[in-house]
Amino acid sequence: MIEVSIIGATGYTGAELLRLLSNHKEVEVKYITSRKEEGKHVFKVHPHLKGIKKYENLYFTNDLDKIDADLIFTATPHGASMEIVPDFIERGIKVIDLSGDYRFEDISLYEKYYKIKHKGLVDAKIAYGLPELHRKEIKEAQLVANPGCFPTGCILAVAPLVKEKIIEERIIFDSKTGVSGAGINPTETTHFPNVNENINPYKITTHRHTPEIEKELKKLGNVKVSFTPHLAPITRGILTTAHTFLVENLDREGIIKIYEKFYKDEIFIRIFSEEIPKLTWVRGTNFCDIGGFEIDEHNRLVIISAIDNLVKGASGQAIQNMNIMFGFDEKEGLFNVGLHP
């Protein structure tokens, strides 16, 4: 049994950590933090958690100096995490950061896209927390940089193709996301009448997840990544359509075999050879469903992936990383089926 604490537990990913950890056999939640809800009981801020026995004595605190645990999740915005994480690292505590602050080995790339000055990486082993590609590093890390939601769906959709070098360098990702990806604070962009009955493209060529996807895929092979996100009138989920171009004449069955082999030991990757993945199949789950595998007459190979942005795209993946870091069963607290329909 380990103790964990959550910084930023009023937000969407913090709340999702609490929801998923309520079922985790190896974890007690010791501290949860908030600046604006200090002193309040967890059930007051998150009434959907009411009745969870292990949270009966859990109150929000804002005293970060007193926080300790075997592991701390920082579910805080980028820029805020780098102010908080170094102190925990110096105190020898393991940390999983859900923001983008520690995802880049090259800080100048971070600064270019996030448009903020980075305070510098910490003196500790840092792993990029995508278990399907970095399980060994995650196991040995003191700090895990949990991947971005879009990068999770995009990278997993094409990793086998890049590794096998059977596609051209250029890959185009078109992703549709649910509004919870934007966090708990409403904005003009997330205002209901602006979202409802619309599909709104945004940051069409400049989204900060583009370099994250590219630098990770470059570890597998040469790629040039183009990425465009769209806000869809749904609460959870990211559906990604990946457009790739085959360099040799391969058939659909051959491609599917490559995916099945690449992901054969991955419990959270489901390959669909016939059906096209749907967001409701993964809603509330840690699965990344992959399908499509159709090839047009110009050798364009289209792959579709579906994840829940709050689970495999954030808090579920963070718990999967925690399970790896502490040697727990990787499925613990995470193996459930989607809220379909």
Ligand SMILES: NC(=O)C1=CN([C@@H]2O[C@H](COP(=O)(O)OP(=O)(O)OC[C@H]3O[C@@H](n4cnc5c(N)ncnc54)[C@H](OP(=O)(O)O)[C@@H]3O)[C@@H](O)[C@H]2O)C=CC1
């Ligand atoms: N939503 C998603 O689908 C995904 C989000 N992420 C990333 O995870 C992180 C959290 O996202 P999300 O939960 O959506 O964000 P929210 O805006 O919903 O929540 C952020 C939380 O962080 C706390 N917080 C904000 N600033 C500070 C600060 N300076 N110091 C301490 N606490 C602070 C806030 O709590 P309070 O105001 O109560 O103090 C708030 O509850 C972000 O970096 C985000 O980019 C990653 C993948 C997916």
Ligand SMILES: CC(=O)N[C@@H](CCC(=O)OP(=O)(O)O)C(=O)O
């Ligand atoms: C709908 C929406 O606004 N989504 C967010 C993704 C948030 C996120 O996951 O950010 P990080 O993974 O980088 O922390 C966006 O496009 O900025």
